[in-house]
Amino acid sequence: MGMFQRDQQIFADAAPLDDSYEPEDIRERDDELEKYQRALQPVIDNRPTSNIFLYGKTGTGKTVATKFMLSHLEADAATYDDVDLSTVWVSCENLSSSYQVAVALVNEIRESQNKEKISTTGYSQQRVFDILYDELDALGGTVILVLDEIDNIGHSDDILYGLPRARSNGYVDEVRPVIIGISNDFKFRENLSPKVKDTLAEKEILFPPYDANQLRSILKPRAEKSFHDGVLADEVVPLCSAFAAQDTGSARQAIRLLREAGELAQANDCESVSEDEVRDAQEELEKNQLYEGMQELTTQGHAVLCALAYHQSLEEVPIRSSDLYERYTKICERLDADSVSERRVRDHLSDMNMLGLISVYEHNEGLSAGRYHEYELDVPLTAVLDVLLSTNRFKDLADIIESTADDNNLLQSDLSDY
């Protein structure tokens, strides 16, 4: 028997559990889709269309709803001779400025016409905007520009000011650009300059997190398609929905959990997927989340984490921020890295607390000692050391902490918890 064999028992078709899968219908979003439809109706009526801004946390259906609406809009627009519609979709995930977004839009348009792309550097911002206006004018009609994850451009929001005004400012005359901005960062919307906020957020649609019932309804058709009949125990879909609803309210999380539970059942040669696999999958995903959270910290974040791991290995926790700060500065000296203020270190600690990596205890000892915080790791020391050992700059320090922890017999018991 080979090491890999095609599974015949659990999955009938795993595609509906894939992130790129496009469902036949969008569930539990009737109000949002109705608003969306109203906002896009002027395209069909050849009336000026407002820009639209969608916001809501990750996994709440903003992208899938937009794809769904635009595919209907494109199909319906094609039935009217006098409606000229194009859509351009750019994910701004790795784009940090208006300049980069403008280049990406130009190249997306050029690529769809098999034209040569422009270089991503070397132009002035105005020049790139001019090229973009020319490309848009050549398309003509209504051009919907979807800017997914638009928050990545931060304060560099000139494009969001320039594009909606391109027609009134005489930069284009054949085209009506409409922007659909999508973001899961609520602060981005707050921080937009007032002139941008006015035009970009003309029509706003909020996508709230899903509750357990809604997630159940989203998961059900996917579960039916993905698994063989009778493989899923009745409680599996409700449990995946409940876990995801309690945590983030994200449909993506619920779908991942269901897939992971199926994969665990498959790996264990089970004939069915039960509550146990869901619970194990949830544990596994939580662990991965923490791991990713730690890996994605900045060098300063890693230095703070390293200082806390050091005190943890000596069983000197919970530790006050002033003592932790002292160790942190020593670590920075050793790494030949700049150190930041104690206040900034506290900000890093507070971020790590939000990620579930550390615990913070607040003490208020009245006038004599004042208010202070103490910290300790909320994840196993071994997990922190794994991450630091895999980070070149911290490897040597992590080695030392590991042997200290080992001398104190901390790692064995720690490992068994993990």
Ligand SMILES: Nc1ncnc2c1ncn2[C@@H]1O[C@H](COP(=O)(O)OP(=O)(O)OP(=O)(O)O)[C@@H](O)[C@H]1O
């Ligand atoms: N209402 C829904 N009906 C069916 N599937 C849904 C629904 N909402 C979300 N999904 C599915 O959940 C997953 C995540 O949805 P989507 O990518 O649209 O979220 P998002 O809000 O755009 O998240 P992000 O901000 O992280 O990009 C996708 O696989 C999508 O198909």
